[in-house]
Amino acid sequence: QKEVEQNSGPLSVPEGAIASLNCTYSDRGSQSFFWYRQYSGKSPELIMSIYSNGDKEDGRFTAQLNKASQYVSLLIRDSQPSDSATYLCAVNMWEWGGSNYKLTFGKGTLLTVNP
């Protein structure tokens, strides 16, 4: 069973701090990795994608990928109360029994940013 695991939450940080969210995945052949943000009662929204080892920055968000360790992380700098949401790690995994990729999600980490 191919899996995506996220660090157990909830995570609470003060406004202005750095929030660090972690994720590991089981399929060593995975090539595409995503972070989605999901506000309560809403659908997931794609905020970051990363395909190569290293860091990728977009505004206050930085995604980090280490394929050798099968590890993906998301850093949120200068956290704001509006960042309070569940963050879902998702990995595109090839289904050898099927014929295409399947996007597999972790359970998500609930982040609360306190004013």
Next chain:
Amino acid sequence: ETGVTQSPTHLIKTRGQQVTLRCSSQSGHNTVSWYQQALGQGPQFIFQYYREEENGRGNFPPRFSGLQFPNYSSELNVNALELDDSALYLCASSRVLRDGYTFGSGTRLTVV
């Protein structure tokens, strides 16, 4: 460019009934996937369609079935509804799978 739209937004059904949920993919997206998200859990993959053919399925029983139409819109059908089917059902579309998926706003299904 229109996004992914789902209908209805909310639905209440009785155990044993059948339900059909609908999804219109984002323009130019030929792959559509359906997910079930229970409260407090991550989305669980139900199945995926590419150019009207199912090309991937998760661990869901056959009473979960689907269709994709030539305009790439899609339906999810669930027969013999059970209480545990109560969840948020998400449709997601993609043009290039490597680039990720765009999600619709979801259908909240309650089975009583």
